Amino acid sequence: MRGIVEALRLTWRASPWFTTVFVALTLLTAPMPVVTAWLTKLVLDDIIAGAEPGAVLGKAVGLAAAGLATGLIPNLTQYASRETERRVGLLAQERLFTATERFVGMARFEDPVFLNRIQMAMQHGGSTPGVLVSAILSTVSSVVTGLGFLGSLLVISPWIPVVILASAVPVLATEMWLARSRADLSWRLSPIERREMFFRDLLTSTQAAKEIRLFGIGAYLRERMTTQRRRSNVENRRMDLRQISAQALIGLLGTAVASGTLFWAVLAAAGGDISIGDISLLVAAVGGVQSAATSLVHTVAGFHQQLMLFDHYLRVVAAGPDLPVASPPAAITPLEHGIVFKDVWFRYSPDHPWVLRGLNLTIPNGRTVGLIGRNGAGKSTLIKLLCRMYDPERGAVLWNGVDLRELDPAELRARIGAVFQDYMEYDLTAAENIGLGDLAYVSDRDRIVAAAERAGAHTFVERLPRSYDTLLSRLFFQGDDVGGADDGAGVVLSGGQWQRLALARAHLRSGRDLMILDEPSSGLDAEAEYEIHHKLRQFRTGRTNVLISHRLNTVRDADLLVVLDEGVVAERGTHEELMALSGVYASLFSMQAEGYLDALPERATR
Numbered sequence: 001m002r003g004i005v006e007a008l009r010l011t012w013r014a015s016p017w018f019t020t021v022f023v024a025l026t027l028l029t030a031p032m033p034v035v036t037a038w039l040t041k042l043v044l045d046d047i048i049a050g051a052e053p054g055a056v057l058g059k060a061v062g063l064a065a066a067g068l069a070t071g072l073i074p075n076l077t078q079y080a081s082r083e084t085e086r087r088v089g090l091l092a093q094e095r096l097f098t099a100t101e102r103f104v105g106m107a108r109f110e111d112p113v114f115l116n117r118i119q120m121a122m123q124h125g126g127s128t129p130g131v132l133v134s135a136i137l138s139t140v141s142s143v144v145t146g147l148g149f150l151g152s153l154l155v156i157s158p159w160i161p162v163v164i165l166a167s168a169v170p171v172l173a174t175e176m177w178l179a180r181s182r183a184d185l186s187w188r189l190s191p192i193e194r195r196e197m198f199f200r201d202l203l204t205s206t207q208a209a210k211e212i213r214l215f216g217i218g219a220y221l222r223e224r225m226t227t228q229r230r231r232s233n234v235e236n237r238r239m240d241l242r243q244i245s246a247q248a249l250i251g252l253l254g255t256a257v258a259s260g261t262l263f264w265a266v267l268a269a270a271g272g273d274i275s276i277g278d279i280s281l282l283v284a285a286v287g288g289v290q291s292a293a294t295s296l297v298h299t300v301a302g303f304h305q306q307l308m309l310f311d312h313y314l315r316v317v318a319a320g321p322d323l324p325v326a327s328p329p330a331a332i333t334p335l336e337h338g339i340v341f342k343d344v345w346f347r348y349s350p351d352h353p354w355v356l357r358g359l360n361l362t363i364p365n366g367r368t369v370g371l372i373g374r375n376g377a378g379k380s381t382l383i384k385l386l387c388r389m390y391d392p393e394r395g396a397v398l399w400n401g402v403d404l405r406e407l408d409p410a411e412l413r414a415r416i417g418a419v420f421q422d423y424m425e426y427d428l429t430a431a432e433n434i435g436l437g438d439l440a441y442v443s444d445r446d447r448i449v450a451a452a453e454r455a456g457a458h459t460f461v462e463r464l465p466r467s468y469d470t471l472l473s474r475l476f477f478q479g480d481d482v483g484g485a486d487d488g489a490g491v492v493l494s495g496g497q498w499q500r501l502a503l504a505r506a507h508l509r510s511g512r513d514l515m516i517l518d519e520p521s522s523g524l525d526a527e528a529e530y531e532i533h534h535k536l537r538q539f540r541t542g543r544t545n546v547l548i549s550h551r552l553n554t555v556r557d558a559d560l561l562v563v564l565d566e567g568v569v570a571e572r573g574t575h576e577e578l579m580a581l582s583g584v585y586a587s588l589f590s591m592q593a594e595g596y597l598d599a600l601p602e603r604a605t606r
């Protein structure tokens with residue numbers, strides 16, 4: 001019931017006028033078949049009774065008018081219905097994505113069940129309200145037509161309507177069962193379809209094209225994709241066969257009822273109990289009632305199926321934040337007392353191993369902390385906790401002594417600038433790629449250029465065909481159209497150039513309290529890396545920074561070096577202190593340094 005109310009509310013909110021027109025036209029068309037059948041009967045009876053042409057004319061004109069209306073109105077109804085669907089689709093999509101923005105953390109985007117639900121919501125959220133409104137109107141229309149014909153049949157014989165109604169009961173039960181099975185099947189198939197979509201996207205992705213060709217894995221991936229399609233085809237085929245068999249039985253029942261009543265009518269007319277006009281009315285009425293009943297049953301069953309699917313949309317839209325949000329949140333203050341990880345325990349889910357095991361760490365205000373550790377040590381995880389993408393399972397992360405859970409996540413994030421290890425490459429212009437770092441400056445070219453200069457991106461961006469307005473994409477044409485004469489395809493950047501743009505994006509937020517740089521120079525050449533770290537050093541003085549890098553020469557001069565190992569802080573201190581400790585840091589640093597030193601004599605002797 002809630003689904004119906006929500007769907008109707010959504011439809012009305014999206015398009016009150018077109019909905020009204022749609023309703024009015026549908027209701028106007030509903031009695032037309034009955035009117036036509038009656039006019040036909042009356043005209044036939046008049047002709048057989050030898051009535052004056054003038055007396056028949058009025059009814060014949062009525063008949064023509066009804067035919068005209070029956071022919072024209074459906075086109076208008078269809079336009080009103082499509083326009084309603086378009087508007088509802090737009091509103092439903094907006095609501096769906098507004099709802100996903102409410103998910104404060106990352107967990108929902110890593111939950112396969114929830115991802116399936118979002119896919120179902122995207123598929124059915126926009127279409128269901130339109131379908132439901134059509135279904136309700138079609139139900140009303142079928143009821144009006146069906147009742148009109150049933151009433152007409154009553155005039156001829158009282159038992160015919162009873163037989164027809166009784167035959168509709170098994171039809172309804174079967175169709176409801178089929179609808180439920182279809183909705184269940186859609187839900188069961190959603191993971192398979194998502195997997196197929198993954199392979200399909202992979203096979204057409206620019207990013208994957210290189211490896212697919214080099215490794216010759218196209219056929220392998222295609223087979224994996226086809227396997228998913230075959231699996232869903234098997235299930236769909238089974239469902240279709242079930243549906244066809246059930247509907248064939250239902251069809252037989254309908255034919256038996258129609259033939260039986262016609263047989264009776266012929267005998268009754270031969271015996272003089274009913275007129276020729278009655279036979280015409282009876283044929284039209286039996287057909288009309290049966291088609292109204294079939295349409296009613298299909299509509300109700302389809303309605304039922306759509307409601308079950310619409311439920312996924314409602315669940316996503318109604319889902320609250322995935323992490324608890326304090327109400328009211330504590331006021332966030334400029335970072336003065338640093339950030340403290342206090343006995344933080346964290347794992348991605350109860351099925352995953354602990355990543356952090358009672359971690360204690362202080363990031364002092366105005367200092368640069370270098371985070372070091374082997375692959376998988378938990379450095380990026382720590383950063384994600386710091387941005388409150390997840391909450392610790394035990395312990396807390398404190399900002400100026402206040403638990404992050406007490407703060408408004410949006411306000412917290414507004415105080416943080418970051419380059420993530422898996423930074424984004426947006427298929428947008430160069431200016432937008434930087435401007436997304438702070439929407440307040442997305443049109444402020446001076447600031448964008450300054451951020452690009454600091455990230456070492458200005459020189460190459462300036463040389464792009466349209467400088468900062470160049471579209472960085474091979475997926476789309478420059479501009480909105482499908483590729484006019486003036487619209488060049490977008491430009492492709494190198495990995496290091498993309499990384500510099502990501503850095504520029506972070507620099508646009510450089511006035512923030514905390515700057516996080518997770519492997520900001522991993523894709524840069526040695527010269528660029530030196531230059532960028534030199535600039536970073538200049539700008540980071542007096543600010544709070546967290547810097548993660550496997551290239552230890554780029555973090556060695558941080559105010560504090562922290563080595564993560566086995567989910568805890570294994571070592572902390574300055575470069576000199578940690579080298580003196582001869583622990584993990586000293587060993588990693590020496591290995592890297594040796595790599596360079598070993599190469600020197602080789603080059604010298606060449």
Ligand SMILES: Nc1ncnc2c1ncn2[C@@H]1O[C@H](COP(=O)(O)OP(=O)(O)OP(=O)(O)O)[C@@H](O)[C@H]1O
Nearest residue numbers: 110348352355373374375376377378379380381382
């Ligand atoms: N979304 C996730 N879901 C489940 N496990 C995850 C997720 N992200 C990371 N992990 C696991 O958490 C552990 C720590 O990963 P993390 O990315 O924090 O390491 P890292 O120190 O940044 O590694 P690297 O130096 O390779 O970047 C790893 O074992 C990883 O498999």
